[in-house]
Amino acid sequence: MTMFRTTVLTALLTSAALASPALAAGTLRIGTQQEPTVLDPTSDATASISGMLAHNVYEALTTVDESGAVQPNLAKSWTISDDGLTYTFSLVEGAQFHDGTGFDAEDVKFSFDRAMAEDSVNPTKKIFEPIESVTVIDPLTVEMKLKRKDAFFLFNIAQGAASIVAPESAADDVTHPVGTGPFAFAGWTRGDRLTLEKFAGYRDADSVSLDKVEFRFISDPAAATAALMAEELDAFPGFPAPELLEQFEMDPRFKVVVGSTEGEVILALNNGKPPFNDLNARRGVSYAIDRNEIIEGAMYGRAVPIGSFYPPHGPAYVDLTGMYPHDTAKAKELFTESGLEGGEVTLRVPPFPYATRSAEIVQAELARAGVTVKVENVEWGFWIDEVYKKQNYDMTIIAHTSPNDLSNFARGPKYFYGYQSDAFDNLWDEIKTEADPAKRHELEKQAQTYLAENAVHAFLFQLPKLGVYRDGVDGFWASSPVLFQPLAGVSIQ
């Protein structure tokens, strides 16, 4: 918790410092691993689209700050009816799109209707599923009626998939994004870089320090290191290789910031078929693994262990890492009871360093408890098909990076967990309709405990956000509560 407080404090201090007119301006070169597939977050789920464009080029009615709290954005304020079903948004004045067209309530209605339409290609339709209707009251007021209460509504509509687009330009957004944000799209050289430039017509342009932002696509950690060392990059906010951080920490030209993400890394067990439809077998796995060894070996100590499916920096977090202390003898006992002792299971691993590295350690740990693990390192496409879609696996290791994703366990036996529990489904129904945060957090705590008791998966660690920044670069979030990273508050000297 101390670390969390420090990061919040840092964020507050930085934003206070930036409130004064920025002295330095310039070009910021950001390294990133994943190139976007298209440039429209309302049509494709690829994380890097939102990562680069949401709340930089595009904006949404609300936004989320570094602590994960909802803040006003294109909607400067809102009221919620007593029954929790009618939201009335007051929109900001003076916002305009990069192509010069003005922003008003019609754009909001257009964007939501487009996302909710039958033939919509929006990648996160569940955001819009509770919405009954969107009505324009006047050019600066929009009313939304919901079919049911949704505790996450204001948070959800801050995401890239709910970006506000203009009817004039929406069709071309996939290659030429047009939004109302502080930066306008300037160019995309496939395989190399994506360039944004400060939008002079932004309603709060004085507060934006950077003139130009370049995202450079560098997937290989060794190449990323070389580019940083050669000072060809100013920032790498999602640095992929924890083992390389030490050299940046020792180098006075750089600073290293370790924060948290929403990514719970789990050793997912296929609850839908033997051997892991048996509680004893699952609990055996939880006892067999040693989280500290995995974090030390796979993440070079740069991660926080988790005992259930909820980020340790979140408001409803309850520490359940002690429920199954590392105990090989106990694991062996449970494996014997479940008949898994001496057996073999397959661990299909997607091509992410945190996963492949953890897999080898998990394999050794389960071997000590008498279970042979056959590790298969597979391509991402194969993983999506075989593991995610066809549930053809025993175990896998994956990070779930979406916020509020306890809902995964209520997705029924068709979801790749192969898990279904009426008790949990009811719990989730209560959570998603509970408007009072205190009560909701209480329910979320129950949900975490329930999942840990049932050892649905073995919960490993929270995926860290490893940032490497050149000295003089300020304003990046240490932690990532959402996929996007607003750059309006970033400065470089």
Added chain:
Amino acid sequence: MTTRAINLRIGAFLVIVLSAVALLSLVWTPYDHTMLSVTEKFRPTSAAHWLGTDQLGRDVLSLLMAASVNSLAVAFIAVGVGGAIGTALGLTASACGGWVETAIMRLADLGFAFPALLFAIMLAAAFGPSLSNAILAIAFINVPIFARVARGAANQIWTRDYVLAGRAAGASQFSLTVEHVLPNISAALIVQATIEFAVAILAEAALSYLGLGAQPPMPSWGRMLNEAQTLMYLAPQLAIYPGLCIIAAVLGFGLLGDGLRDVSDPRLARGRA
């Protein structure tokens, strides 16, 4: 002693040492190479760990030794299987002649045109990556190579007087092939096999480096190289050791193969000397 003779000896020495280490590792390695000890990671060379420990605290020497078995076994099986099929096809082509020969050799051309790496990736996509798929891919590239070598050498033997005499005595094509042709081309095949061993070891390392070969916890030089890639600043020795092993193995089999070819074909040696 000529340079060629020295090369042959160096090659033979490297191969013998490598084979001895591989055999030894079957019964003894300093440590269990699967034994992780995260607190012991990145230890430098010491009396306890002659080549230090890797990023998971495993003994590097034990890993290299165990990986040598993997390398040699893959090379042996892949070249053996590919060589056997290729030789059989080459001999059949040579013995039958006519359209059979044309068909087999055109198929071999097709095989040549197919990159081994692409084949390995296809196999991995269809059946998941595994060592046996890597072996299959390497064996596949060996088939056309051996088919060509066997056919070329066999065609010469078929014109020899003793083969013609055998044929006059009523021996079948099959028995002539087995009794006279095969023994007389075996030297060429052995030389080719030794050279292909070097290629196979390199191919296995490349496939494992890409994650298409040996899967953990089975150690492999190629995978060790891959894992050491981002550790170059931290622990460069983890990349250097398996790299040296690959060089030694490829050089050893390469020199041995070249040397054997010169010995088995004195005309070539004299011509080039």
